[in-house]
Amino acid sequence: MNRYTRILAIFTAAYIVLALIWWSFLLFHKNEALYESNLQLREMADQYGFHPAPPIPEKTETVRIYRRQRMMIIGESLFILISVSIGIWLIFRSYMQEQGIIRQRRNFLLSITHELKTPLTAMRLAFETIQKRDLSRDQLSRLITSSVREADRLTETVNNLLLTARMDRKYVPRLESRSLSDAVENWKVACQNHWPDRQISFQLDSPPQTSVVTDWSGLDIIFRNLMENAVKYSGLEAPIKAVILTNNTHFCLTVSDSGPGIPPSEKNRIFDMFYRIGNEDTREGKGTGLGLYLVREIVHQNKGKIKLRSNEPQGSRFIIQMPI
Numbered sequence: 226m227n228r229y230t231r232i233l234a235i236f237t238a239a240y241i242v243l244a245l246i247w248w249s250f251l252l253f254h255k256n257e258a259l260y261e262s263n264l265q266l267r268e269m270a271d272q273y274g275f276h277p278a279p280p281i282p283e284k285t286e287t288v289r290i291y292r293r294q295r296m297m298i299i300g301e302s303l304f305i306l307i308s309v310s311i312g313i314w315l316i317f318r319s320y321m322q323e324q325g326i327i328r329q330r331r332n333f334l335l336s337i338t339h340e341l342k343t344p345l346t347a348m349r350l351a352f353e354t355i356q357k358r359d360l361s362r363d364q365l366s367r368l369i370t371s372s373v374r375e376a377d378r379l380t381e382t383v384n385n386l387l388l389t390a391r392m393d394r395k396y397v398p399r400l401e402s403r404s405l406s407d408a409v410e411n412w413k414v415a416c417q418n419h420w421p422d423r424q425i426s427f428q429l430d431s432p433p434q435t436s437v438v439t440d441w442s443g444l445d446i447i448f449r450n451l452m453e454n455a456v457k458y459s460g461l462e463a464p465i466k467a468v469i470l471t472n473n474t475h476f477c478l479t480v481s482d483s484g485p486g487i488p489p490s491e492k493n494r495i496f497d498m499f500y501r502i503g504n505e506d507t508r509e510g511k512g513t514g515l516g517l518y519l520v521r522e523i524v525h526q527n528k529g530k531i532k533l534r535s536n537e538p539q540g541s542r543f544i545i546q547m548p549i
């Protein structure tokens with residue numbers, strides 16, 4: 226819908242409501258006028274003793290008809306006005322929802338293009354350098370390490386895309402047993418490989434040898450996405466903390482960062498598919514808006530809970546509870 230069509234739609238809706246109010250007032254006044262003239266006619270008929278056909282109703286009958294019609298006009302006008310207003314509001318709401326979807330789709334296309342292109346360009350550049358120049362072993366190793374990291378990033382994006390496509394056909398949790406110490410060790414190693422320069426600490430608040438049966442592959446995806454966000458949205462020096470604990474019924478993972486935090490107005494929306502805070506034209510950070518959507522879907526399919534709190538003194542804290 227372009228600007229002119231939008232103005233025309235708003236004008237038409239306003240015209241319908243105003244016309245309705247105006248016609249209701251007019252009808253109300255016509256009813257009053259009819260009542261007055263019927264009363265006068267009745268008075269004249271009584272005074273001069275003439276009896277026209279059809280006969281003029283008695284005064285009490287005139288009052289009754291007047292009141293009934295007044296109630297009818299007020300009632301029906303209000304009913305039509307409320308129905309029309311609800312109709313206009315529903316159309317407006319679905320229009321706004323459609324605009325939101327169009328904006329998100331556009332954001333997604335821009336971000337996914339960027340997410341796929343950036344690692345490919347970086348890898349191509351690295352390979353060209355290796356091909357054209359005589360490099361020392363050290364330089365070669367650094368270029369290869371950065372290419373592997375870019376390839377990992379590409380794999381991560383494609384994995385998230387595939388998983389999102391699979392979510393349409395419903396994610397099926399896969400239960401398996403893992404000891405807490407193994408799980409924490411795997412996550413520690415993954416963090417060291419992915420983000421060697423970041424301060425990421427782990428705290429295990431349950432006996433390490435405890436074996437837990439839950440959807441561990443789902444938890445791996447959740448952990449990776451929460452960590453990725455914590456790293457992405459907080460400064461290089463900002464510490465990140467993962468706390469793991471279990472009780473008889475639940476496994477609980479908390480990831481806290483000291484980044485900018487999430488404004489209260491965005492707290493529910495960030496879990497929507499493709500939703501990213503801000504505008505793709507001005508945003509600098511990379512991403513596709515799929516990470517938290519996947520987290521929420523996996524948690525829900527496992528009948529778990531997800532909570533988002535503010536971290537003290539700043540940042541955000543994602544708390545995931547999964548049944549065991």
Ligand code: ADP
Nearest residue numbers: 454455458495501502512513514515516517518
């Ligand atoms: P993205 O690929 O953009 O990171 P996500 O679904 O993972 O997509 O996150 C959605 C949005 O929520 C992000 O664009 C970001 O604005 C916000 N967000 C997520 N995690 C954090 C965090 N730890 N700190 C601040 N903002 C965050």
